[in-house]
Amino acid sequence: xxxxxxxxxxxxxxxxxxxxxxxxxxxxxxxxxxxxxxxxxxxxxxxxxxxxxxxxxxxxxxxxxxxxxxxxxxxxxxxxxxxxxxxxxxxxxxxxxxxxxxxxxxxxxxxxxxxxxxxxxxxx
Numbered sequence: 297x298x299x300x301x302x303x304x305x306x307x308x309x310x311x312x313x314x315x316x317x318x319x320x321x322x323x324x325x326x327x328x329x330x331x332x333x334x335x336x337x338x339x340x341x342x343x344x345x346x347x348x349x350x351x352x353x354x355x356x357x358x359x360x361x362x363x364x365x366x367x368x369x370x371x372x373x374x375x376x377x378x379x380x381x382x383x384x385x386x387x388x389x390x391x392x393x394x395x396x397x398x399x400x401x402x403x404x405x406x407x408x409x410x411x412x413x414x415x416x417x418x419x420x
Contacts, residue, residue: 301417305377307410308384312361313358364376378415385407
């Protein structure tokens with residue numbers, strides 16, 4: 297269970313590093329491909345600053361998850377990991393409701409699986 301918890305948490309962290317990269321550094325190239333149809337073509341340039349800000353927040357989520365692996369105290373490591381996975385899950389649910397249902401699957405599902413395995417590895 298512990299290995300699955302680690303693997304899925306790392307997947308979520310990597311996913312959010314990738315989102316950071318798209319939103320902060322590749323909004324007008326990879327962002328256009330990733331969010332094709334979500335925004336009119338001309339808005340990518342105009343929303344570059346907003347996307348970069350969102351990317352920064354995704355980076356904070358990834359940093360929190362990575363930090364959870366660097367904490368020596370197992371109780372605090374668990375608490376930090378659960379907190380940041382919870383943040384990702386809430387953000388995915390909100391994004392799925394307000395923006396695109398696919399966000400729940402693409403971002404929410406890996407985080408939910410990570411959370412389940414983290415909790416199972418702690419309590420089983």
